[in-house]
Amino acid sequence: MTVSRRTLFAWLAIAAALAVVGAGQSWSLALSIANLCLISAVMALSVNIQWGYAGLFNVGIMGFAALGGLATVLVSKPPVPDAWAAGGTGLLGALLAAAAAVALTAGLARLLPRNRWRAPLLAVCLVACYLAVRALFDPAVDAIEAVEPAKTGYLGGLGLPILFSWAVGGLFAAAAAWVIGRIALGLRSDYFAIATLGIAEIIIAVLKNEDWLARGVKNVTGLGRPVPYEVDLQRDPDFIDRVAWLYGSTLEGLADDARVAALRDLVVQSSGLFVKLCYAGLFVAVLAVIFWLSERALRSPWGRMMHAIRDNETAAGAMGKDVTRLHRQVFILGSAVAGIAGAMLVTLDGQFTPASYVPLRFSFLVWVMVIIGGSGNNQGAVIGGFLIWLVWIEAEPVGLWLIDALTAGLGEGHGLREHLLEAAAHTRPLVMGLTLLVVMRFAPRGLVPEHRGR
Amino acid sequence: MSFLEARNLTGGYGGADILNGCSISVDRGEIAVIVGPNGAGKSTAMKAVFGMLQLRTGSVRLAGTDITGLSPQDRVHRGMAFVPQTSNVFVTMTVQENLEMGAFLRRDDIAGTMERVFALFPVLRDKRQQPAGELSGGQRQQVAIGRALMTEPVLLMLDEPTAGVSPMVMDDLFERMIEIRREGIAILMAEQNARQALGIADTGYVLVTGENRYTDTGAALLADPDVRRAFLGG
Amino acid sequence: MLPDLLHAIVLLGNYVVVPGLAYASQLALGALGITLVFGILRFANLAHGDLMAFGTMVAVLVTWQFQAWGLGLGPLPTGLLALPVAILAASAAALAADRLVFRYYRRVRSAPIVLVMASVGVMFILNGIVRFIIGPNDQSFSDGARFIIKAREFRQLTGLEEGLAIKTTQCLTVAVAVMVVAALFWFLQRTRTGKSMRAYSDNEDLALLSGINPDRVVAITWVIAASLAAIAGTLYGLDKSFKPFTYFQLLLPMFAAAIVGGIGQPLGAIAGGFIVAFSELTVTYAYKKFLHYMLPEAWEPAGLAQLLSTDYKFAVSFVILVLVLLFRPTGLFRGRLL
Incomplete structure (x- = not known):
C-alpha cells in the first residue's frame, strides 16, 4: 500500500471509529473524544519535532504540558x-x-x-x-x-482572555526548555531521557506545592472560556431560532406544547454540541498552523540539516554543524508546542489540577502515538495522536464490555467477575504496551512511515 | 594437505569484496605470517579464517574437517584461538582473571596451563592481581596472548600483535612466538612489521588487494629483491 | 550541655540515620539491578520500577495467602516468607520480556535507544498487569512485631528526652541488603559464571572469543536484576507500603544512584544508593528541633529550618544526577562512559 493510500485508510478508520462512538454512545461524547484527539495530535507533533527531526528522546512532555496549563491560570484568572x-x-x-x-x-x-x-x-x-x-x-x-x-x-493572574494563554504557555515551555537544554542536552540519549523524566517530575512537584502560584493541589477551577457558555446560548433567541430552523422538519408535526418541550431539549443538546464544535474549530486551527509550520521547517535547509544530524551525528558534527545548538533549537521549539497543547487541554477542561499529571498519560502515551504513527512524519504523528487517543479512551469501555461478556457465565456477584469488572480501567496500559511493542517489532517505521530521500 | 587450509577466500563487509581469492595454510609447529601494504586485507583474511566474515566463496579446513560454516565460538571449541588487534584484554579484570576467562570453556584443571603462561611471560606472574587495564602496552599484549593460550589451542591466530609497542617489546614478543611454536602449536599472524615478522616465519604470505602476491618461506621472501623493493623498503 | 548534644544526636539518628540506612539499602538493591542490566545489555531499562512493583505485588498476594493459612514468622513479617515466590515471579517476568521483546533488538543490533523504547512498552505492560491484578491503591502487608525498640522504651531506657525508634522492617532491610550484596559480590568476584558476566560487561567481543555464551550471561543477568528488584521492592513495601505508582517514581532515585556510582559498577551502585538516600533525607529534614538543642536560645530559628519541602525529594536525586553527569560523567567509581 502506498503512503498516501495508507494515510487515507487511517483517516477513514478514525472517522469510522468516531462515527461508531457517535452513533453507539453519543455524538457529544464523540466530539469530546475528537477534541482530545486534536490536542493529542498537537502533543504528538511536539514529540515528533524532537524525536523525528532530531532524535531527542524527551520523556518529560508532561512537565511542559503542565507549564502550558499553568499559563492558563496566570493569564486568565483575575488578580487577587x-x-x-x-x-x-x-x-x-x-x-x-x-x-x-x-x-x-x-x-x-x-x-x-x-x-x-x-x-x-x-x-x-x-x-x-x-x-x-x-x-x-x-x-x-x-x-x-x-x-x-x-x-x-x-x-491570581492577569485577567486577560484565556486564548492568550496558549501563546504564553508555549513561551513558558520554551523558556523552561532553554534552561533545561543548557543542562541536559549533550548527554547521551538514555541519560537525556532520564534527565527529562526527572525534570517533568520536579515541575509537577513545584506546581503541586507552590500554592501561591496556582493554588497547588487545591486546584484552580472556573477558568474562562474562549467560546460561549451553554447557558448563554440556551437563552440566546438567535441560537434558539437557528436550532428551530435546523430541526424544522422534526418539530413540524408536533403539537404546540410538545414542540416547545422538544425544542427546549434540542436547544440544550445543540448548545453542548455547538460549544464542543467551537473548541474543535479552534483546535483544528492551531493544529493546522503548527502542522504547516513544522512541515515548512522540515523542508527548509534547517530541516534537512536536522535530518542529517539525526541520521549521523558524528558526520554532521565533523562537517562543522553545531550539533548541540541545533538540538537546543529543536528542543525549545518542540517543548513550546507541548506547552501550547497543555494550555489547550486545560482550557478545554476549564480547570487546572496539578495532581492529574501522570507520566504514563502525558509523556509515555504521547511517545506511543508518535512511534505508532510513524516518527519523522508529521502526518503520521497526527494520525498516531488520533488513533492512540481513541484506543486509550475506548480501551476501558471495550475492556469492560469484553470482560462482562466473557465472565457472564460466572454469574452476578462472583468474586473474580467483580474484581475483573472493577479492574477494567487498567486494560489501558496493557493495550498500549502491547500496541507499542507489536508496532515497534513488525512495523518499526510506524503506520505512516517517513518518506526518505527527499 | 596442511593442518589449517584456507582456500580461495572471497568476501568483504557487505560492500565491495576485500578478499579476492586468497589462500592461506599453516601446519602445527609452524609460524605463518601475512604481510602486505595497508588495506591489503591482512586483518580481513584473519577474520575470514576465524569465521567473523561472511564469505562468498572459499573454504576453511582444520585438521581435514571443513569448518567453513562454523561460528567463531564453535571454532574456539575446535581449538582455534584469536588475539584481536585492539581491546584484546578485559581491562577491568585482573591478569589472573583474564587468563581464567581464556580457559572458560575448559572443565579440567587449568593450573598447569596458567603455570606455562607465567613461565612464558614471567612479568605476568608478579602482576597477576593487577587489573589488565593498568598494564603497559607490551604487558597487555602478553596478557592477550596468554588469554588465547589458556584454551590450549592447536592454532593460535594473532592480528598485528606488535602494533603500537616499542621495538624492544616487539623482539621479545617474536621470541615468545618461537617458544610457543616449539609446543607444536600452529601460529598464524598478520603483521605490519614485515621484515621482523618474516624473520621468524616458516611461511610468508604477501597479500595485495586481497590476493596472494608472493608466497614462500620467510627467509626466501626476505631475500627476494622484488619483495624487498616493493614491500620491505629496499 | 552534654545531654543537649546527646539529644541532638539521637534526634538525627531517629529521623535521618535509621530511616536513611533502610532507604539507602532499598535504593542500592534497585540500582544494582539497573547497573547490571546496563553493564551487560547496554541500555537503560525504564521498566525496572514496574518490575519491582510486579515482584512486590506477588509478595503481597502470597503474604495475604499465607496470612489466611495462618503461616507466619512470628516477630518477622510474613512478607519474608513470600519473598522466594516473588523472586521467582519477577525472574520469570524478566526472562519472558527478554525472550519476547529485548532479544530481537539485541540480535538485529539496534541502537540502545530502541531498547530503551522497548522497555517503555514492557513498562506499560507490567504496569497494566499490576494494576489489573491488585489495583492502583496503597496496600499494606507488613505484620509481625512493628518495632525492635520504640521511642518511649528508648526514653525510659536511657532517661533522655528524645526517643529513638527502630522498626523491625528497617533492621530487616539493612540485614537482608547486606546479605544479598555480599552474596552478589561473592558471585561476581569468585564464581566462574560471575566472572564471565564481568568479562562480558567489560568486552563483549573478547568474551565471545573466549567461548562465553552470551545468551546464558544475559539470562543470568535478568534473573539477578529481577531478584534484586523483587527483594528491594518487597523490603520497600514492608518498610512503607506498596503502591504501584510510587515504584515507578523510584526509577529516578535508582537511576541517579546507578549513575552517581558509575554505570556498570556494582560497588558504585551501592555507594550511589547511600549518597542519594542521605542527600534526600538531609536536605528535606526540618532541623528546627536539632538547632534547638545545638544553638543558644537566642539563635533559635523561627521556622522549620527545612532546606526543601519533602515533596521536592525528586529534585534532590535529579540535582545529584545532573551534577555528576556534568562534572564526572563516569561516576564516582569510573563506570562505563557511554
Missing part, C-alpha cells in the same frame, strides 16, 4: 489584590534577591582561582544565598496563602 498587597512586594523582592544570588554565585565562580578552596567557597556562598532568599520568600508566601485560602490563597 489582597494577596498582592499582603505578599506581592515581598515575593518580588525574594525573586529579585534570587536573581542577584545567582548572579553573585556565577560571578564568584568566574573570579575565584581554581584551587581546592573554590568548590567549598562556592557551596558556602550558594547555601548562604539560599537561606537569605528563603528568609524573604517564606513570609511573603505565608502572607499570600493566608488570603482567603478556601477561595484564593494565590496571587
Whole structure:
C-alpha cells in the first residue's frame, strides 16, 4: 500500500471509529473524544519535532504540558489584590534577591582561582544565598496563602482572555526548555531521557506545592472560556431560532406544547454540541498552523540539516554543524508546542489540577502515538495522536464490555467477575504496551512511515 | 594437505569484496605470517579464517574437517584461538582473571596451563592481581596472548600483535612466538612489521588487494629483491 | 550541655540515620539491578520500577495467602516468607520480556535507544498487569512485631528526652541488603559464571572469543536484576507500603544512584544508593528541633529550618544526577562512559 493510500485508510478508520462512538454512545461524547484527539495530535507533533527531526528522546512532555496549563491560570484568572498587597512586594523582592544570588554565585565562580578552596567557597556562598532568599520568600508566601485560602490563597493572574494563554504557555515551555537544554542536552540519549523524566517530575512537584502560584493541589477551577457558555446560548433567541430552523422538519408535526418541550431539549443538546464544535474549530486551527509550520521547517535547509544530524551525528558534527545548538533549537521549539497543547487541554477542561499529571498519560502515551504513527512524519504523528487517543479512551469501555461478556457465565456477584469488572480501567496500559511493542517489532517505521530521500 | 587450509577466500563487509581469492595454510609447529601494504586485507583474511566474515566463496579446513560454516565460538571449541588487534584484554579484570576467562570453556584443571603462561611471560606472574587495564602496552599484549593460550589451542591466530609497542617489546614478543611454536602449536599472524615478522616465519604470505602476491618461506621472501623493493623498503 | 548534644544526636539518628540506612539499602538493591542490566545489555531499562512493583505485588498476594493459612514468622513479617515466590515471579517476568521483546533488538543490533523504547512498552505492560491484578491503591502487608525498640522504651531506657525508634522492617532491610550484596559480590568476584558476566560487561567481543555464551550471561543477568528488584521492592513495601505508582517514581532515585556510582559498577551502585538516600533525607529534614538543642536560645530559628519541602525529594536525586553527569560523567567509581 502506498503512503498516501495508507494515510487515507487511517483517516477513514478514525472517522469510522468516531462515527461508531457517535452513533453507539453519543455524538457529544464523540466530539469530546475528537477534541482530545486534536490536542493529542498537537502533543504528538511536539514529540515528533524532537524525536523525528532530531532524535531527542524527551520523556518529560508532561512537565511542559503542565507549564502550558499553568499559563492558563496566570493569564486568565483575575488578580487577587489582597494577596498582592499582603505578599506581592515581598515575593518580588525574594525573586529579585534570587536573581542577584545567582548572579553573585556565577560571578564568584568566574573570579575565584581554581584551587581546592573554590568548590567549598562556592557551596558556602550558594547555601548562604539560599537561606537569605528563603528568609524573604517564606513570609511573603505565608502572607499570600493566608488570603482567603478556601477561595484564593494565590496571587491570581492577569485577567486577560484565556486564548492568550496558549501563546504564553508555549513561551513558558520554551523558556523552561532553554534552561533545561543548557543542562541536559549533550548527554547521551538514555541519560537525556532520564534527565527529562526527572525534570517533568520536579515541575509537577513545584506546581503541586507552590500554592501561591496556582493554588497547588487545591486546584484552580472556573477558568474562562474562549467560546460561549451553554447557558448563554440556551437563552440566546438567535441560537434558539437557528436550532428551530435546523430541526424544522422534526418539530413540524408536533403539537404546540410538545414542540416547545422538544425544542427546549434540542436547544440544550445543540448548545453542548455547538460549544464542543467551537473548541474543535479552534483546535483544528492551531493544529493546522503548527502542522504547516513544522512541515515548512522540515523542508527548509534547517530541516534537512536536522535530518542529517539525526541520521549521523558524528558526520554532521565533523562537517562543522553545531550539533548541540541545533538540538537546543529543536528542543525549545518542540517543548513550546507541548506547552501550547497543555494550555489547550486545560482550557478545554476549564480547570487546572496539578495532581492529574501522570507520566504514563502525558509523556509515555504521547511517545506511543508518535512511534505508532510513524516518527519523522508529521502526518503520521497526527494520525498516531488520533488513533492512540481513541484506543486509550475506548480501551476501558471495550475492556469492560469484553470482560462482562466473557465472565457472564460466572454469574452476578462472583468474586473474580467483580474484581475483573472493577479492574477494567487498567486494560489501558496493557493495550498500549502491547500496541507499542507489536508496532515497534513488525512495523518499526510506524503506520505512516517517513518518506526518505527527499 | 596442511593442518589449517584456507582456500580461495572471497568476501568483504557487505560492500565491495576485500578478499579476492586468497589462500592461506599453516601446519602445527609452524609460524605463518601475512604481510602486505595497508588495506591489503591482512586483518580481513584473519577474520575470514576465524569465521567473523561472511564469505562468498572459499573454504576453511582444520585438521581435514571443513569448518567453513562454523561460528567463531564453535571454532574456539575446535581449538582455534584469536588475539584481536585492539581491546584484546578485559581491562577491568585482573591478569589472573583474564587468563581464567581464556580457559572458560575448559572443565579440567587449568593450573598447569596458567603455570606455562607465567613461565612464558614471567612479568605476568608478579602482576597477576593487577587489573589488565593498568598494564603497559607490551604487558597487555602478553596478557592477550596468554588469554588465547589458556584454551590450549592447536592454532593460535594473532592480528598485528606488535602494533603500537616499542621495538624492544616487539623482539621479545617474536621470541615468545618461537617458544610457543616449539609446543607444536600452529601460529598464524598478520603483521605490519614485515621484515621482523618474516624473520621468524616458516611461511610468508604477501597479500595485495586481497590476493596472494608472493608466497614462500620467510627467509626466501626476505631475500627476494622484488619483495624487498616493493614491500620491505629496499 | 552534654545531654543537649546527646539529644541532638539521637534526634538525627531517629529521623535521618535509621530511616536513611533502610532507604539507602532499598535504593542500592534497585540500582544494582539497573547497573547490571546496563553493564551487560547496554541500555537503560525504564521498566525496572514496574518490575519491582510486579515482584512486590506477588509478595503481597502470597503474604495475604499465607496470612489466611495462618503461616507466619512470628516477630518477622510474613512478607519474608513470600519473598522466594516473588523472586521467582519477577525472574520469570524478566526472562519472558527478554525472550519476547529485548532479544530481537539485541540480535538485529539496534541502537540502545530502541531498547530503551522497548522497555517503555514492557513498562506499560507490567504496569497494566499490576494494576489489573491488585489495583492502583496503597496496600499494606507488613505484620509481625512493628518495632525492635520504640521511642518511649528508648526514653525510659536511657532517661533522655528524645526517643529513638527502630522498626523491625528497617533492621530487616539493612540485614537482608547486606546479605544479598555480599552474596552478589561473592558471585561476581569468585564464581566462574560471575566472572564471565564481568568479562562480558567489560568486552563483549573478547568474551565471545573466549567461548562465553552470551545468551546464558544475559539470562543470568535478568534473573539477578529481577531478584534484586523483587527483594528491594518487597523490603520497600514492608518498610512503607506498596503502591504501584510510587515504584515507578523510584526509577529516578535508582537511576541517579546507578549513575552517581558509575554505570556498570556494582560497588558504585551501592555507594550511589547511600549518597542519594542521605542527600534526600538531609536536605528535606526540618532541623528546627536539632538547632534547638545545638544553638543558644537566642539563635533559635523561627521556622522549620527545612532546606526543601519533602515533596521536592525528586529534585534532590535529579540535582545529584545532573551534577555528576556534568562534572564526572563516569561516576564516582569510573563506570562505563557511554
